[in-house]
Amino acid sequence: MTDDHLSNTEPEAAFQERVDNEIKIEPKDWMPEGYRRNLIRQISQHAHSEVIGMQPEGNWITRAPTLKRKMILLAKVQDEAGHGLYLYSAAETLGVTREDMIGALHEGHAKYASIFNYPTLTWADVGVIGWLVDSAAIVNQISLQRTSYGPYSRAMIRICKEESFHQRQGFEILMPLASGSLEQKAMAQDAMNRWWWPTLMMFGPHDSESVHGAKSMQWKIKRKSNDELRQDFIDQTVPQAEYLGLAIPDPDLKWNEERGHYDFGEIDWDEFRTVVSGNGLCNRERLERHSRAHREGEWVREAMRACEEKKRTA
Ligand code: FAQ
Numbered sequence: 143m144t145d146d147h148l149s150n151t152e153p154e155a156a157f158q159e160r161v162d163n164e165i166k167i168e169p170k171d172w173m174p175e176g177y178r179r180n181l182i183r184q185i186s187q188h189a190h191s192e193v194i195g196m197q198p199e200g201n202w203i204t205r206a207p208t209l210k211r212k213m214i215l216l217a218k219v220q221d222e223a224g225h226g227l228y229l230y231s232a233a234e235t236l237g238v239t240r241e242d243m244i245g246a247l248h249e250g251h252a253k254y255a256s257i258f259n260y261p262t263l264t265w266a267d268v269g270v271i272g273w274l275v276d277s278a279a280i281v282n283q284i285s286l287q288r289t290s291y292g293p294y295s296r297a298m299i300r301i302c303k304e305e306s307f308h309q310r311q312g313f314e315i316l317m318p319l320a321s322g323s324l325e326q327k328a329m330a331q332d333a334m335n336r337w338w339w340p341t342l343m344m345f346g347p348h349d350s351e352s353v354h355g356a357k358s359m360q361w362k363i364k365r366k367s368n369d370e371l372r373q374d375f376i377d378q379t380v381p382q383a384e385y386l387g388l389a390i391p392d393p394d395l396k397w398n399e400e401r402g403h404y405d406f407g408e409i410d411w412d413e414f415r416t417v418v419s420g421n422g423l424c425n426r427e428r429l430e431r432h433s434r435a436h437r438e439g440e441w442v443r444e445a446m447r448a449c450e451e452k453k454r455t456a
Contacts, residue, residue, distance in 0.1 A: 160280050161362050166292040169235040179355055181291055182236050183252075184363065186243040189229035190254035194428050196222045198262040199271055207265060214311055215268065221304045228300060232293040248419060249434050257337075257344050259422030266319055266326075266333035272312015274334075274341045274379070281300045282345065282377045290362035313382070320386040327387075334383070335391045342406075343414045345372040376404050 153172050160167065169171055196219050203219065206212035230240050246252035257275055262268060280302060287298045319330040346368040349355055358364040366374070376395075383390050394407035416422060 158360075161290045166295060167290050167367035168292045174362075175186075176357065177363070178236050180293065180358060180361070181363060182233055182238050182243075182391055184354070184358070185229055185233040185236075186238070186246070187253050187255075189226045189233060189243070190247050190252060191258065192222045192229060194432060195258045195275075197428055197431060198258055198424075199268055200262070201262050202268045205265070206268075211315070218308050218311055221308065225228070225297075225301045225304070228297040229294075232297045235293045240281045244436060248429065248436070250429075253418065254391070254428075255344055256417040256422065257340050257413060259417050259424045259428060260336070260340050261424055263336075264329050264333060266316065266329040266336070269312050269315030269319060269330070270333040270337045271384070272308050272310075273316055274312070275335055275344070276305055276308040276312060277379060277382075278344045278375050279413075280309060280339050281378070282371050285365040285371065288362075288365050294363075313386075315390075316386055320388055331388055334388045338391050339409060339413075340374070342372055342409055345369070345375070347411070347414070360374075373403055376406055380404055416441060 154174050157167070157171075157177075160171075167177075199215060199222075200219050203212060203215055206215050208360060230243060233243060234240060235269065238397065247254065262271070283298050283302050283305060287295055287302060289295045289298065299438075316330055321327075337380055346352060346355075349367045349369045352368050353449040355364065359367060380390065380395070392407045394405065396405050398405045420426075
């Protein structure tokens with residue numbers, strides 16, 4: 143049954159009225175099947191992104207330049223695991239199991255953010271992930287705090303509090319590099335050059351190409367469109383790059399007085415499609431590592447199930 147068909151029915155009209163009146167939808171409320179499925183898709187993909195997103199930075203935990211930096215990075219990467227757990231829990235309230243969600247990821251049916259398929263070649267990449275990638279995530283997640291589904295909205299409120307620490311730790315890694323030796327500055331600029339465009343891709347295709355965008359906006363799952371969020375991110379990030387003294391690798395980036403926003407160049411959508419379809423630089427490595435960790439953790443899940451069973455039959 144299509145979403146359009148459901149939109150003509152009475153419960154759908156009452157549902158839409160609740161959404162329009164900013165009343166949160168809770169797990170036990172009636173909801174159109176399309177709303178439920180779309181939420182499961184987005185929330186589970188968001189959860190996968192948080193967990194797969196641990197890998198690029200995790201790659202530097204053993205090589206952080208000081209003990210203090212290592213502790214901060216460890217805490218940051220652990221936070222991402224926690225975000226994944228909040229989000230899997232929020233998705234479970236919609237009647238899907240965690241096994242199903244992880245299975246969909248491993249079988250390639252569920253996506254995760256394209257950004258995490260790029261390699262972290264230097265320590266400056268860790269700074270740029272914290273600064274740019276977390277900033278992009280925050281811009282999106284701040285608007286998702288007002289999403290119409292209660293459990294997702296509440297998870298976002300908690301997550302945003304932690305993300306702002308992540309953004310600062312990234313900026314704090316880059317500040318000494320950007321004002322350091324010539325080699326350090328070059329390393330920071332090289333990281334900026336490699337991560338800028340993939341970060342812009344995080345917001346997804348242009349609104350005109352977005353498959354789920356219109357319905358998600360109508361249902362207030364999404365509160366801002368892909369292009370609106372991308373513009374917000376660029377407008378807030380350019381002054382930060384200027385403060386750091388890092389050049390943004392886009393010759394078309396220019397303040398547009400009339401629009402009150404920055405104009406910017408076109409994203410390489412072929413690259414985006416390549417990465418999203420599983421053929422980016424690190425897609426296979428990321429998924430294999432996740433699958434391996436999942437298999438190796440089977441004994442923990444088995445022990446947990448045995449414990450639960452024992453409690454139930456005691
Ligand atoms: N990568 O119709 P739309 C983080 C897919 S969290 C991969 O426009 P939608 C924290 C899309 O799924 C980062 N796939 O889709 C952190 C759909 O495919 P499907 C994650 C993408 O949902 C920081 C198709 O293209 N954040 O970074 C991407 O309306 C540092 C058509 O697209 C979230 O997930 C992409 N970039 O809008 C962790 C936020 N873009 O499902 C560690 C929640 C699009 O039909 C370190 N999600 N696709 O097979 C959202 O806001 C939305 O899902 C969008 C996409 C905006 C990502």
